[in-house]
Amino acid sequence: MVTHEDVLKIANLAKLSVAPEELDGLTKDMNEIIAFADTVSAASADVSDFDNINGLSNVFREDVPVPSYRREDILKNAESSEDGYFLVRRRR
Amino acid sequence: MNYELVCGLETHVELATKTKIFCSCTTEFGAEPNTHCCPVCIGLPGTLPKLNKAVVEYAVTAGLATHCEINPDAKMDRKNYVYPDLPKAYQISEYDQPLCRNGYVELASGKKIRLTRIHIEEDAGKLVHERGNTLIDYNRGGVPLIEIVSEPDIRSIGEAAEYVEQLQAIMRYIGVSDCKMQEGSLRCDVNVSVRPQGSDRLGTRTEIKNMNSFSHMTKAIQYEMDRQIDLLESGEDVVQETRRYNEETGCTEGMRGKEDANDYRYFRDPDLVAIRVTDDMVAALKAKMPEGPQKRLARFQTEYGLPEADARLLIDRRRIADYFEAAAKGTKNPRTVANCILGPIFSRLDSDAAKDEFRVSVSPENLNALVGLLDAGKIRKNLVKSTLEKMLDTGKPAAAFLSEKDLAGVNPDDLRKICEQAAADNPNAVKDYRGGKEKALKAVLGAVMKMTRGRANPQEAEKILTQIMKA
Ligand SMILES: [Zn+2]
Numbered sequence: 251m252v253t254h255e256d257v258l259k260i261a262n263l264a265k266l267s268v269a270p271e272e273l274d275g276l277t278k279d280m281n282e283i284i285a286f287a288d289t290v291s292a293a294s295a296d297v298s299d300f301d302n303i304n305g306l307s308n309v310f311r312e313d314v315p316v317p318s319y320r321r322e323d324i325l326k327n328a329e330s331s332e333d334g335y336f337l338v339r340r341r342r
Numbered sequence: 343m344n345y346e347l348v349c350g351l352e353t354h355v356e357l358a359t360k361t362k363i364f365c366s367c368t369t370e371f372g373a374e375p376n377t378h379c380c381p382v383c384i385g386l387p388g389t390l391p392k393l394n395k396a397v398v399e400y401a402v403t404a405g406l407a408t409h410c411e412i413n414p415d416a417k418m419d420r421k422n423y424v425y426p427d428l429p430k431a432y433q434i435s436e437y438d439q440p441l442c443r444n445g446y447v448e449l450a451s452g453k454k455i456r457l458t459r460i461h462i463e464e465d466a467g468k469l470v471h472e473r474g475n476t477l478i479d480y481n482r483g484g485v486p487l488i489e490i491v492s493e494p495d496i497r498s499i500g501e502a503a504e505y506v507e508q509l510q511a512i513m514r515y516i517g518v519s520d521c522k523m524q525e526g527s528l529r530c531d532v533n534v535s536v537r538p539q540g541s542d543r544l545g546t547r548t549e550i551k552n553m554n555s556f557s558h559m560t561k562a563i564q565y566e567m568d569r570q571i572d573l574l575e576s577g578e579d580v581v582q583e584t585r586r587y588n589e590e591t592g593c594t595e596g597m598r599g600k601e602d603a604n605d606y607r608y609f610r611d612p613d614l615v616a617i618r619v620t621d622d623m624v625a626a627l628k629a630k631m632p633e634g635p636q637k638r639l640a641r642f643q644t645e646y647g648l649p650e651a652d653a654r655l656l657i658d659r660r661r662i663a664d665y666f667e668a669a670a671k672g673t674k675n676p677r678t679v680a681n682c683i684l685g686p687i688f689s690r691l692d693s694d695a696a697k698d699e700f701r702v703s704v705s706p707e708n709l710n711a712l713v714g715l716l717d718a719g720k721i722r723k724n725l726v727k728s729t730l731e732k733m734l735d736t737g738k739p740a741a742a743f744l745s746e747k748d749l750a751g752v753n754p755d756d757l758r759k760i761c762e763q764a765a766a767d768n769p770n771a772v773k774d775y776r777g778g779k780e781k782a783l784k785a786v787l788g789a790v791m792k793m794t795r796g797r798a799n800p801q802e803a804e805k806i807l808t809q810i811m812k813a
Contacts, residue, residue, distance in 0.1 A: 259605075263422070263423075263424070263605060263607070264424060265424045302417070302610075302615070302616050304615065306615035306616065307615050307616040307617065307618040308615070308616075308617060308618055309392065309393070309614075309615045310392075310393055310394070310395035310398070311361075311366065311392040311393060311394050311395065312394075312395060312396075313359050313360050313361050313394050313395065313396035313397075314360065314361065314366065315360050315361050315366055315367070315368040316361075316366035316367070318367045318368065318377060318378050318379055318380050319379060319380050319381070321374070321375075321376050321377050321379075324376050324379045324380075324384060324480075325376065327386070332475075332477060333375070333477070334374060334375045334376055334377075334479075335375050335376065335470065335477035335478055335479055336376070336426075336477070336478040336479075336480070337475060337476070337477055337478075338426050338475065338476040338477075338478065339475050340474035340475050340476075
């Protein structure tokens, strides 16, 4: 069973702030999500290696450089930038 | 009470690949910020990583050079943490199936520092903190690293420094990395604990992050040892934590807010497939591996008859060792070649960085040709050094500085006359020689060399003298 503490810990790791009144609802949701995922474990299957289900290996790329993107394009989605850097402003 | 250091290192080495680990952006150092980036290495949604084959090859080669077992069945995992240097909020690394395991690095004393593992992972971006804001450059993001984890086998600061030097030498030799600490291509996290001398229990350890110079590393270990001993002596406990070395104060400081950081929630990266290192791949990489520094050291002593100290100076850097071997090819005087490098050439390379670069105006072929003249008896040893100095000044071959007179030697008729004269001048030596003292010939030979100011071929002169003096 997921507890309030678990939810707070996961929120903290993900840098999310959770208000006290949200805690009951989120805990309930998480328990339901985990219960839903458990139906997978209950299913029977012939495959045992769920870790590498596609069975592929050694898909490699040769070590040959390709020109990178233009910096304007790289910074296009940034909330803010300065002197060609991504800028993360101090939180107030 | 006496305490001893118990120390293990996690060493990050940037691989010398041309491209990043999961995309084809260049890994070149020192570019304008965010100019070596693409959607993959800035973690845009919907992008897919594709593993660089050279990364696997370099990591396996590094494992072979450090006596590791190669894992035939490796995979990549996500290490989750939220920090702006990591645009995806996870780093792709290897958790429970690293490429290499159970190796060691041998110190000069013969002591082995065991390696737990070597795994591949991506480097993070670089943060610049300015006026409370943070500027991010993702050029370094996605540059391939290997992390080399040692067992806590290190017992002194000297051993820690030697271990890192050895790793540096090995990685440079096999061409896996340039290991420049000042450019961050080799960095260490150091785990430090202390315990009463003779105890076999491990004390509580702290981890000092991101040491990027030998002097900081040794100072940080010393400070941390003293701090822990003080705590234990006053009856307090060492707290297991991550610490940072402050270069200004020379102290280590606890890093707050890292207590949750160990919960990385590793899981297999579903975007990447298994890495299967076959025996064939390992054999091919082994065949391509250059001879390691230890083996080369031994060979330089047996094959070229070099003293150990000289051999050490030459093999320290692969570039110099290669230069020596090219210059010494086929010569009867390999020690003269070594002396040319350790003397005149080294005296023009006055810093470690200059020796690393080893830019020399004289090609190994030209040095080989110069020593070839000595082999052929066309010049004497003292002319080698002065000619080399002129070659180093100008970059021209030896022939440019040796006059025809220098090279022509003495014609056979003249030489015979000079030998006869020398024998006549030294009747006692001739008498001794005839009486069975073979060494007496050397005195007369010396006189011949003096009379020709060193231009005579000593082998020729000796032959003629033997005929004259036997008669
Ligand atoms: Zn890229």
